[in-house]
Amino acid sequence: MIAKITTTCINVLVLILYYSSGINAQNQILVWEDTFEETSLDRSIWSFETGPQGDCLHYSTDRTENTTVVNGELHLIASKESYQGYNYTASIIKTTRAVYWQYGLIEARIKLPGTTGFVPAFWLLAENNLYGWWPQSGEIDILEHPTNQPDRIFGTVHTGTYNYFTGTAPVGSSIQIPDAETEFHVYAIEWTPDKIDFYVDEQKYFTFENEHTGFMAWPFDQPFYILLGMGVGGGWVGDPDETTVFPATMQVDWVRAYQNFNDISVYGEDFVVPGSKGIGYHTPVIEETQYSWNVPDQASIASGQNTSQILVDWGSMSGNIELQVTSGDDDNFIEYPVEVMNSLIKNGSFEKGVKYWRKTGSYPAEADFILTDSDVHSGNYALYVDVTTPGTNPWDAQLSQGDITLEAGIDYQISFWAKSLTNGQINAAVINSTNYTVYGIETIELTNTWTYYEFGFTTPANVMASFNIDMGGHTGKYLFDDLKLIPPENYLGLDEEERVSLDISSIYPNPAYDKVNIYLPESMPDITVEIFDILGKKMFTRCTGNHQIDVSGYPPGVYYLRIAADNRYITRKVFKR
16 A cells, blocks of 8 residues: 555645755755654554664564654653563664655754663664665664763764774764753754765764765665664663663654755555555655656556556566656656566565565574675575574574565465575475464475475465574575565466366476476367466467477476467466476
8 A cells, every 4th residue: 555645744845945054955855754743653654673673682662652752742762671571672663665765865853861871863774775784785873872971972874894893893973962862953964976964953073975986885875764763771882770760762853854856766665466456656745746657568557647646556567667757847757666576575586685685693693694696596696694603593593584465275385596505404484473383394405506496385364474594503605596485376467357267188297397288179279378487477478289388498487377279268387397
């Protein structure tokens, strides 16, 4: 569903000249804000980080006890309480998947808690993680305030080159704000392709410049999203002590984003299954602006043409959502790529970096997760995992993707390509995201060559699931590519009226190696055969009286044959070895 447009996204955004003595943003447009005028947090925009957080002492929750809206202010609250095995709770909220920005002025008006033992923060992380997990894809800390230094505000940049984990250090500076804990102040960055300027109340105190040496030093040529949060304890600030006052609250009056007209974006789903209906895409609402949308072949705009938000019905073809935005003499043409794929695992080929993927490789296990282009099965990238220290459990080093919706009684198939430089063993599993019930699991001994693996499973109920690969039981070096969770054939987007009976005795062999034979009654000599890959992409069409199809040129995997004769159709799944 499309994110609702409220005060969070603004019903009418106007062209604003942002005059200030410190910030050079005269021609930027207010493209988004949240002034927290509603009675609760807008969860169509904000989502939560939950669970333990680094070396902090708290457990982050999505409860109203830790995140609330009071009299037009957002309150992020740290409490002392026993919860999920931790002695403290707090909150981290984020705009990922809803709104994000590449370049512009990002700012918030904030009052900070005034008691020791906390690190309230306002920061940006990469939306797509195109260059890999942190720190490779970058982090921009607009505000960090260790409360053991009550008058000090820090602004910092983390990249692959500048971080604490590769023998270097993050780059940043600080400014003295004596009343940061008793008064509201505006914390901001202005971000361009060449530099990031850091401000408090329009006073610039630090600039990070683009060295133009590549993404390791400057990954800031990609979209980033906002986070606001409270941290309890940790190495920087130390533990709360007998003087610490609980609950401690970070108060946020508003959050805003400004951009140049040519930098505005389109937001929405970038991976969809064939036949998806009513998928929403939107862009900032700007007064006196014309919007003209275009969608790929086999897709259609269900509603919203000539407005800032549309709903799209998808067919089986990938392509770009295109938007022409015109405001006065200014024109902006935006392309937003969408992949239509017959897999519930998103970005399984890592062609969009590590977007949608999670990794676990911390104490007691130690593991490095690296996006690589030097040893891949297909495409440009694969994921390399080096488990250097085993954990107590196999899942102590884990690659996973959650938020997968499964339907009761449906037969699903997991498939992927993998290899191990050490001939290592892994577990691949699909589990319930809430209670960890296992629906399908395989223990696999990998070889030192790229090999295709698959297994099936059935869920007993409609569930939200996670796909996990566990590697933490021992040391090992692993590579993964082309991971897929394949749903039933009706996700191909084929109309049900096309699925009428067609008398086929058999398709053999299946799995196939080089040829597929289609056995039909003698009274039906001429057929049309179409072959689709699991993304719904048509690979082959032929009208033939020869019922043998050559598949020797196709890579191993799952394909769908749609066979037509006498205006009747049928679809069959074929496995290619």
